[in-house]
Amino acid sequence: MTRFAGRLAEVRLAVMMLTRLPVGHLQDPAPTLAAARWAYPLVGLIVGLIAWGIHSAIMCIGASATLAAVVTLGSVILTTGxxxxxxLADFADGxxxxxxxxxxxxxxxxxxIGSYGVLALILCCAVWISALxxxxxxxxxLSFLAxxxxxxxxxxxxSATLPLARTDGLGVLSSGGDSNWMLWAGLAFIAVVLLGWQGLVxxxxxxxxxxxxxxIARRRIGGQTGDVLGAVQFLSETSAWATLAIMAG
Structure with missing residues (x-):
């Protein structure tokens, strides 16, 4: 397998891991989740593009801003499974x-799912929808992609910096491997540029x-699990939308 083919397989595995989008089957030897971790941020481009397309289409046919936001969040949830x-729900419960x-x-x-998980989901989804x-x-x-x-x-x-909280699970499978700090820093810089001056905030x-x-995860359970990483993503995404909404208001 060439280096390019290996990188492409890692991107496909990242898409398979973080979405429910069909990307075919990987040929042996398939990359590990740890090797594919560098590509996780790239999946955000795909999810963001789909969300923007749904949001734009719903707004174009005359839906209210609230209805468009609800449908858009639904599309994100369906895309990522x-x-x-x-x-987030499991993190809050635990x-x-x-x-x-x-x-x-x-x-x-x-x-x-318990009461903490239900309330966390309700509050986070409400903020996400209200902000959009x-x-x-x-x-x-550009906002959706960034x-x-x-x-x-x-x-x-x-995933790259937190210690493991347990010896099995998705957190373990995604740990290790190379940490592509320059790539992640470059992508973060581009995302900030796309958002303009608001990107820094x-x-x-x-x-x-x-x-x-x-x-919190490190103090309460000793580090990361797959649930911790999922909570980080959704809370970060929600806080980003809320920040843009506050600055726009």
Whole structure:
């Protein structure tokens, strides 16, 4: 396998991992999730493009800003298979529902959703929808692409820097491998440029939110799991939209 073919396989694996989009089957030897981690932020471009297309189409046929925001979030959830929302729910249940590290990890692994998870999802989705509704026609393709990338850079950096909270699971499979800091920094710079001067504020807020979530995870469960990474992505994305809405208002 050539170097280009290997990189392409890693991108396809990243798409398979973070979305439900059909990208065919990988040929052996298939790359590992750790090797494909560098491409996670690129998936944000695909998800952002789809979300922008749905949002624009709904707005063009006369839907209200609120209805367009609800349908757009639904499209994001369908595209990603709700994995980040599921991660947020499990994260909230485990972090605040367990009395010690072992119990918290047990709760996070449980497929059932508790009151903390339900409330976290309701509040986060409400902020996401309200922010995009407030922006209405001001939310263009550049915003969708930039936020899609920045939120997944935050998730990827947490994957590269946080210790593992357990010895199995998606967090373990995505850990290790090369850390492509220059690539991620370059993508973050481009995302900020796409957003203009507001991009610096959005970047700061996303970094702050990701740092807070990572800090909570490290203190409460010892580090990262797949649920922690999903929570980082969705909370970062939501905070980015909320920041743009506040500055636009």
């Amino acid at each position: 709700a994995m980040h929302q599921d991660g 972090i605040w529902g367990g009395h010690d590290r072992t119990r918290r990890l047990e709760i996070m692994r449980d497929s059932a 509704s407030q922006l209405a026609g001001q939310a263009g393709i 936020i899609g990338v920045l939120s997944r850079i935050a998730m990827t950096i947490c 959005v970047l700061a807020v996303v970094a702050l939110v990701a740092t807070l979530v990572a800090g």
